[in-house]
Amino acid sequence: MLCFFLRYRFLYSPLMATAKHQRLHQIAGASLAGSAKKPKTMMDSAMKEEFAKHADYLNALNDKRERVVKASRDVTMNSKKVIFQVHRISKHNKEEVLSKAENDLASVTDQYMSRLVKELQGTDFWKLRRAYTFAVQEYVEAATFCRFCKTGTLLNLAEINASLLALSDKDVEPLQINVLDYLLGVADLTGELMRLAIGRISDGEVEYAEQICKFVRDIYRELTLLEPMMDDNIEMKKKMETMLQSVVKIENACFGVHVRGSEYIPLLGSSDPDYSFLGVPDFE
């Protein structure tokens, strides 16, 4: 930035000698106090008025930002809880775990997302994005995770936004999740799906894991095209690397089962710790 270089040239005044430093500060302090006693001029009061307005503006902005941050924290925490809930899925309790997760997600939407929706409107969507982006990503992650476990499909952005429309007042512009936050949330989803796939494999549900594998591959493929086009895509770049690792982990796990399946299928579904899917042989 041009400005910075210009500013720091002026650091040394030719008039200043270190010996005079102390005295100068004392007298400078006195003269400052002296000038404060001078009668206020017209310009002064105009400046005061101006800056009073600016102070109000900044206070309102910062207060709003605080409220958004608080609401975001709640959304993040509770979305994470939904995700943990979904991870409890096993062969036998799929239905009940999912229905509880969906209820929890609905309450996150009603209680916490609604607060975000009420705070943000118009240009503040983009202005305060840094304050709420993580929360929205977490929320998208939770919602898409539930949807996938239920139907095997990717919950798309239009649907999530439609469900949020219901939360905002009629006359206010509704909060709509933007493309960038959605994609970042979907990128995080792949990490959770990887964990789910590995879990399903050790539970014996190999086909389910393969379904997850295909799904994650598709997402990765689509996102490689989108990643360079995203605004400020440093975050997405990092997520792409993690996503690739997740994809490979799932594929290796599926591979492990297929190649060594005959060797350890009896162990599948048991609670014995088994790391053979990592490629390390369990027994020689």
Added chain:
Amino acid sequence: MSSAPAGKSAGGERGRLRERRLAIRTAFRTASLPALSSASSRLPPLPCPNPNPKPVLFLLLPLLRTPPFSLRRFSSSPPRDNATSSSSSSYSLPFMEKQFEDFRHQLDESGSVRERIRSVVMEMEAAARLVHSSLLLVHQSLPVLEVLEKTKLQIEVIKGLFGRLAEILRERPDQYYRYHGDWRSETQTVVSLLAFLHWLETGSLLMHTEAEKKLGLDSSEFGLDIEDYLIGLCFMSNELPRYVVNQVTAGDYDCPRKVLKFLTDLHAAFRMLNLRNDFLRKKFDGMKYDLRRVEEVYYDVKIRGLASTESTQDETAQA
């Protein structure tokens, strides 16, 4: 749709492929891939031409052929071929693809908007540089009126450029802050230049609404962000110590008093703001040091009795 996202250079393309190759290698290392001799029948066939060819993927194809077996997994062939070999995969692929295609269009558009904005901003930076170099002449005691004459043209240019930015964003209402980072620092520079010129001309502070008017901005549409304005004022105050020093050297002993009053008022006005620990706060803290240096110059002039007698009489009358 363009074959590659707008603005991608050939060097950038190669760089991205290099990165991708590295990412793949890293992913394998961390996922501890076991050695594999025979390919399972499950593996998808080698990359076949995709119905919607995307050149980016084709560039990856040579990459896919040379390294070992495992990269076949990243083929561009649609996974529909796999669907038959495993049990019901109930997800709707075409639906997913459609959504992502929409995203590609959207992001392509926003990418090109950003390109246009960046080119306007580059011109703005050049014009601001010209204004600044003319403004530097005040340190060599060029009369203020002449400086104002010299800078007038470039300020008109800048005004026009803001007009172009406003036009670009008119198509996308409410996205001012999406792209705001691209013109933020240039705006701050421009405000600081305008504020300094205004002070040289009138001795008073350029107000926010006046600044907006000078730049042809309109707060209901494309306005001047208040924080940019305030930071611009802080940058202006950074110029004042140097100006005062040079004016005194050139023989203008009245200047320190005027500057001191102005900067003291400005600093006091800023103290009314409740600032949090961000960039604006840092710049405001810097203003304190500018004020101190101006005070020192004023003191140096005063104790030597160099200031004009008129001004000393004023002070004794009011003290």
